Amino acid sequence: MTGVTLNKVIKRYGDTQVIHGIDLDIADGEFCVFVGPSGCGKSTLLRMVAGLEETTDGRVSIGARDVTHEDPAERGVAMVFQTYALYPHMTVEENMGFGLKMNGHPKAEIRQKVGEASRILKLDDYLGRKPKALSGGQRQRVAIGRAIVRGPEVFLFDEPLSNLDAELRVEMRVEIARLHKEIGATMIYVTHDQVEAMTLADKIVVLRAGRIEQVGAPLQLYSDPDNRFVAGFIGSPSMNFLNATVEAGQLRVPGLGDALLPTGVALPGDGARVVVGVRPQHLTVDPAGDSHAVDITEALGGVSYVYLDAATGERLIVEAHEDQPTATGGRVGLGLDPARVMVFDAETEARLR
Incomplete structure (x- = not known):
């Protein structure tokens, strides 16, 4: 596993600049959460790490590699989206192993990796089911399992719990925290929910209008905010x-x-x-x-x-x-x-x- 470094990264759409020269170091094995209000640039920044958005200027590094201009498939990352994006005609096992199958991996290797991921995510009893026979939380676990079997260097989560009801959100927060503890991978997680940020993160990055307001551990931001915005955003109810x-x-x-x-x-x-x-x-x-x-x-x-x-x-x-x-x-x-x-x-x- 490896860390992620952003060095003065900028994103423009035409004449409109939405990410303003961000510098950030995410350590190997760290769970880093990007948090902020809608439109602050957190998902855009995540997609720049993934390679789904072109970096206008600056550098994105994963480990020792400069991946700024590499294709997403070459970056060693796996992304879990807000929508599950599962193939409805495939079973859970087939969905989880599909990426490896398309890349020509042997069947025995696919079976072994899918089995390990299903053990971690407690999906063993559902491997023969199709997505329509699963709950929302189970479908999201399958999407996470599909990312695990690829063995990425960095996991990227883009508001993965937004479509779940309140009870399932709590359950999946625990599952994701347990997953990070078990596999120790570098994870970057985007949310607008500061409760998710506080409960999951080793490090929180608070964003506003494409700029970093403050970076720190959850309790550090809560007890020692640098400005009114961070003080009001971190903590529920608000300050x-x-x-x-x-x-x-x-x-x-x-x-x-x-x-x-x-x-x-x-x-x-x-x-x-x-x-x-x-x-x-x-x-x-x-x-x-x-x-x-x-x-x-x-x-x-x-x-x-x-x-x-x-x-x-x-x-x-x-x-x-x-x-x-x-x-x-x-x-x-x-x-x-x-x-x-x-x-x-x-x-x-x-x-x-």
Whole structure:
């Protein structure tokens, strides 16, 4: 297995540039997830690694090889798409071994490789079935198995769970994580779902408008984001953001009340505008208070999400536990630990530290 290196890669469609000089190193055996909103360039970047999109400028390397201008079949990669793309008239075994058959591999070798892949993916009982007799999750496992039997250097996944229902998505997340652990291959995975990114990745690459916003381990991005975009994108529910001003070296946050908020952050001068970020689980509901109106409460069992309207008109989400019932239409106060607050420049959106 080998790693992947992108060196100042650019993609243009005519006069429109969609990938802006990206540099990235993905280590051998690493599970790297490209994540970001729709249109950020994550699938385009993946397809450039696969060779399905021409690289306008820069270099794509797999291991020690420069593959920038090589055909997809010569790059040593296997891609799993959002759609299963299985042959309906073939059995599971035939679908998984078809690529090797077309390349002239001996039947015994094909049988051995298909058998190994079916063991890993728990498909032994389904080898004689055709795709129409399989569930969505089973079909996706077959598509992954077809990639495994090719023995690629790098696996590429383009939103492979998007067509599955919620329960199957969780099941397949576990299957893919187990697959990576067992075979130890380099994997690049594209998703817009930050929960998938957080649970699967060794390394997350957060993209926006064809540029990398931040690269790091999941918990690093969650606890130490570089800017407001990353802070808001990583974490579910999303981080709360409130306008604030600097006053006497502290923060005046109207959406949290009249008290000045101390912070250990290096703040700009008095009167400067900043944005305060605080995660829902770092806020606490005070039923005895009345500073915030309760708009909606989502009761999910052991945890609830309370949507509050501040007097400033700003919206806040608070994570409350089952021993903190909050009635819709009522009013509550808020508490927070100032050490949990993040501060961002109002203009550049960069994190102030």
